Amino acid sequence: MMTVATPLLPPADWRDFLALTKPRVMTLVVFTGLCGMLAAPVGIHPVLGFTAILCIALGAGAAGALNQWYEADIDAKMRRTQKRPLPDGRMDRESALHFGVGLAAFSVILMYFAVNFAAAAILTVSILFYVLIYTVWLKRRTPQNIVIGGAAGAFPPLIGWAAATGEVALLPLLLFGLVFLWTPPHFWALALFVKTDYANAGVPMLPVVAGERVTRRQIGLYTIPMALVAVLPWPLGLTGPLYGGVATVTTAIFAALALVVATRTTRPDDMMKPEKRLFSYSILYLFVVFGALVVDRWVFA
Ligand code: HEM
Numbered sequence: 001m002m003t004v005a006t007p008l009l010p011p012a013d014w015r016d017f018l019a020l021t022k023p024r025v026m027t028l029v030v031f032t033g034l035c036g037m038l039a040a041p042v043g044i045h046p047v048l049g050f051t052a053i054l055c056i057a058l059g060a061g062a063a064g065a066l067n068q069w070y071e072a073d074i075d076a077k078m079r080r081t082q083k084r085p086l087p088d089g090r091m092d093r094e095s096a097l098h099f100g101v102g103l104a105a106f107s108v109i110l111m112y113f114a115v116n117f118a119a120a121a122i123l124t125v126s127i128l129f130y131v132l133i134y135t136v137w138l139k140r141r142t143p144q145n146i147v148i149g150g151a152a153g154a155f156p157p158l159i160g161w162a163a164a165t166g167e168v169a170l171l172p173l174l175l176f177g178l179v180f181l182w183t184p185p186h187f188w189a190l191a192l193f194v195k196t197d198y199a200n201a202g203v204p205m206l207p208v209v210a211g212e213r214v215t216r217r218q219i220g221l222y223t224i225p226m227a228l229v230a231v232l233p234w235p236l237g238l239t240g241p242l243y244g245g246v247a248t249v250t251t252a253i254f255a256a257l258a259l260v261v262a263t264r265t266t267r268p269d270d271m272m273k274p275e276k277r278l279f280s281y282s283i284l285y286l287f288v289v290f291g292a293l294v295v296d297r298w299v300f301a
């Protein structure tokens with residue numbers, strides 16, 4: 001953790017506080033939460049539904065802020081993150097800490113009083129998981145950091161479902177499993193092409209510690225259970241054929257891209273590095289699969 005002297009910084013702009021919440025990454029987190037809510041068998045009042053999604057967004061943003069508060073030293077050493085408000089000197093660490101803690105508390109309390117206990121409890125677990133288990137405990141210690149810590153990002157579909165029903169069930173647990181198993185291929189694909197950044201910052205990400213070959217193989221290995229979990233809701237009768245069809249096709253494309261990453265490095269005729277293609281596709285994939293789940297539920301309900 002960094003202890004930086006911050007002499008007379010100008011007051012941070014609202015854009016700096018927004019940047020602390022990692023808004024681009026959180027769009028997908030919020031989307032999976034929304035889809036978990038809309039896939040539930042019971043409806044939720046639109047105002048309560050909106051409040052629940054707002055709480056997921058605020059909680060995830062708070063976790064992002066606390067992550068940046070804790071790892072300003074790492075962010076300062078990586079090209080990709082150097083321009084964030086703390087390493088760039090646009091904000092002092094205390095403001096980031098107060099903002100993160102305040103927003104986290106607000107999101108959980110609002111979820112509890114406006115929505116229900118189950119959603120508030122899972123939101124609390126996911127914030128603590130991202131900040132304490134991933135950021136503070138695992139990220140600097142083990143290349144398995146994102147496998148275990150990545151579970152934090154898999155909770156939102158469960159939160160959304162719990163907001164509507166007050167409980168958890170098999171379908172949202174499978175959605176949790178899907179995002180959990182999706183995270184290693186998603187992140188390690190990126191880590192393959194920003195490897196030097198992590199090496200410079202001393203973060204033990206898999207390509208840095210175990211090398212490219214192992215990372216490529218691990219991406220392939222995690223894709224197998226991910227693919228099974230992605231399609232499983234259909235044969236189990238938890239979704240209709242629309243989800244089944246979309247999940248099968250988009251997962252097959254994911255598996256094909258992962259297989260290329262697992263088996264070879266860039267060729268001169270590649271338009272894009274295979275790992276870059278897999279990383280970009282991984283994001284589109286989750287949007288499409290979760291979107292299909294909701295359309296399926298509303299078409300076949
Ligand atoms: C521990 C697990 C994860 C790690 C370490 C990770 C890491 C990253 C990193 C380093 C980026 C690069 C771009 C940036 O800095 O904004 C990124 C992009 C992204 N991640 Fe992840 N990610 C993880 C899990 C997730 C999860 C669970 C989701 C959502 C369900 C997600 C959604 C996204 C999205 C949407 C982007 C693209 C952002 C953009 O367009 O700039 N990630 N991820």
Ligand SMILES: CC(C)=CCC/C(C)=C/CC/C(C)=C/COP(=O)(O)OP(=O)(O)O
Pocket residue numbers: 022025029056059060063064067081123126127130139150152153155156
């Ligand atoms: C509801 C709730 C609390 C959700 C949590 C959301 C969550 C855990 C998302 C994980 C995605 C994420 C921002 C990873 C960044 O890893 P990193 O911090 O190592 O990336 P960096 O190098 O860009 O800082």
